[in-house]
Amino acid sequence: MDLQHLRLPEWLPLDWLPLEGEAKAQAALVLLALALAAACLLLGRALSGFTAGTARWLRVAVGTRSVPEAPGGLPLLGHALSLATAYCPWEKMLEWARQKGPLTRFSILYRTGLIVNDPAGAKRVFQTGQRLYDKDLDFSYKPFLSILGTGLVTANGAHWQKQRLLMAPALRIDMLDAIIPIAKVAVERLCKQMESYRGTNQPVDMEEEFRLLTLQIIGEAILSLPPDECDRVFPHLYLPVMEENNRRVLAPWRQLYPVTAWQYNRKVKQLNDYIIGIIRARRAARAANGGKPPAKPDILDRVLTAAEESGDKWTAASEVQLCYEVKTFLLAGHETSSAMLCWSMYELSRNAGALGKVRAEAEAVYGTSAPRDAMPDRDGVDSMEYTHSVLKEALRKYSVVPVVTRNLNSDDELLGHRIPKGSWLIIHVQGIHHQYKEPMAFRPERFMPGGEYEQFPEDIRPYYFLPFIQGPRNCLGQYFALLEARVILSTLCQRFTFRPVDAEKQGETHPSVIPIAPKHGMRMYVS
Numbered sequence: 001m002d003l004q005h006l007r008l009p010e011w012l013p014l015d016w017l018p019l020e021g022e023a024k025a026q027a028a029l030v031l032l033a034l035a036l037a038a039a040c041l042l043l044g045r046a047l048s049g050f051t052a053g054t055a056r057w058l059r060v061a062v063g064t065r066s067v068p069e070a071p072g073g074l075p076l077l078g079h080a081l082s083l084a085t086a087y088c089p090w091e092k093m094l095e096w097a098r099q100k101g102p103l104t105r106f107s108i109l110y111r112t113g114l115i116v117n118d119p120a121g122a123k124r125v126f127q128t129g130q131r132l133y134d135k136d137l138d139f140s141y142k143p144f145l146s147i148l149g150t151g152l153v154t155a156n157g158a159h160w161q162k163q164r165l166l167m168a169p170a171l172r173i174d175m176l177d178a179i180i181p182i183a184k185v186a187v188e189r190l191c192k193q194m195e196s197y198r199g200t201n202q203p204v205d206m207e208e209e210f211r212l213l214t215l216q217i218i219g220e221a222i223l224s225l226p227p228d229e230c231d232r233v234f235p236h237l238y239l240p241v242m243e244e245n246n247r248r249v250l251a252p253w254r255q256l257y258p259v260t261a262w263q264y265n266r267k268v269k270q271l272n273d274y275i276i277g278i279i280r281a282r283r284a285a286r287a288a289n290g291g292k293p294p295a296k297p298d299i300l301d302r303v304l305t306a307a308e309e310s311g312d313k314w315t316a317a318s319e320v321q322l323c324y325e326v327k328t329f330l331l332a333g334h335e336t337s338s339a340m341l342c343w344s345m346y347e348l349s350r351n352a353g354a355l356g357k358v359r360a361e362a363e364a365v366y367g368t369s370a371p372r373d374a375m376p377d378r379d380g381v382d383s384m385e386y387t388h389s390v391l392k393e394a395l396r397k398y399s400v401v402p403v404v405t406r407n408l409n410s411d412d413e414l415l416g417h418r419i420p421k422g423s424w425l426i427i428h429v430q431g432i433h434h435q436y437k438e439p440m441a442f443r444p445e446r447f448m449p450g451g452e453y454e455q456f457p458e459d460i461r462p463y464y465f466l467p468f469i470q471g472p473r474n475c476l477g478q479y480f481a482l483l484e485a486r487v488i489l490s491t492l493c494q495r496f497t498f499r500p501v502d503a504e505k506q507g508e509t510h511p512s513v514i515p516i517a518p519k520h521g522m523r524m525y526v527s
């Protein structure tokens, strides 16, 4: 082609090209062609995404018409406005479910959701049909993917199965035994600090203390980190990332704020570098020790042993995956436990009878004469049955994880309705927990032998208590959480009496952050 007489438009910013005449015209044409191809590619992707999204929307909207619809839906917007203006979105969903029945349909713009407020429905999703229900990564878990990535909580399908097999042995009984002394030493440290508040008018923010304490315990259990290292690293690197993730749940556009995004990405990178540094040092130490783990292996050592025994080659991808697993354990393993402890303590501060029973169990295990700090063994902790029931009742009443979401990857039959692939399920754990008698009354006796829980029919009973869900994807840390919490709660109750600064205010639950923590902190006077 003769390009000699081709006149390039003056508005094209081509001055930086170090060429002249025909060569410049040729280069400009190539650049234009590349720009056009990129634009077509982007448009194609947007169109195919839009077409796939529309097809899914149509399939789900039409396929779920037999399910009763929540009241107040608007054309196009669906229930988006009702949810956006509700004080608490999952309370609003529960209000709808109570009006419409065990399965209720709602929509947010083009997305149709189905609220499951029934133990039989939960059994289908979590147990008998578990393979059909994937984690909801494109909505509920999206803001947390920088921490969770492809770790266990957010993995799906064959990848999840492989990781579960690899990680589960790390929390076997001998590791659970090791958690007891870690928790006891940590709570004794907290007791010492709290002595200076005893009998003063200065309250202690127990929410903050429980958060730091559970982070110290999980930090030591996974990575053998000393408490001062946990206090130094996590509040700087990990907690700000989590705070920003929580903000992004309600304000996803925050990821477009350039300074916030830059700071956020920097913290995520520093946290990753920190954890990967520990993994590398640990592997080097094992290599120097003839490939053997240390005498007292922590969770990281146990996972490294399982990875070696699997026979898979260790690669850069294995390192990244393990980093996600460590972050997953950190996240899954402390905020939920800390919320459970806050609500248990709050209820005990208002219920002298229940507090008396917890104290009696503590004295039987730790002793009645000073220093009352005997190290419990597994049988000792297991003997604290009433304390265990206090924790379970706090998990029932406050349902710290109030809803669990899933995406259906194939057509299914749920609670008498045929529902299509692509449906979005919201299993209302709080709704199911509040199907007990007088649900807002705090009664640990419900979980004692012969209590209300045992009255539910045996085949469906586990689906009436779902703080850790049930089935193959149940919480891997549930025994860990309930063990450490028994040690913490019993020790604190044995040593101190707690009184909320403002009992009404302290009892308010946060309306938008999961796990549900106190809305105004948990400030307590100690005596």
Ligand code: HEM
Residues within 6 Å of the ligand: 135, 152, 153, 154, 164, 328, 329, 332, 333, 334, 336, 337, 340, 400, 401, 404, 405, 467, 468, 469, 472, 473, 474, 475, 476, 477, 478, 480, 481
């Ligand atoms: C009171 C404390 C806790 C509560 C209420 C809780 C709750 C839950 C729930 C509801 C799930 C299921 C999430 C879903 O399916 O979308 C889950 C999964 C998980 N939790 Fe916990 N958790 C607690 C403590 C812990 C601790 C201490 C650890 C680690 C040491 C842990 C590790 C995990 C892991 C790894 C999973 C994913 C399991 C899988 O998908 O295979 N959790 N937890």
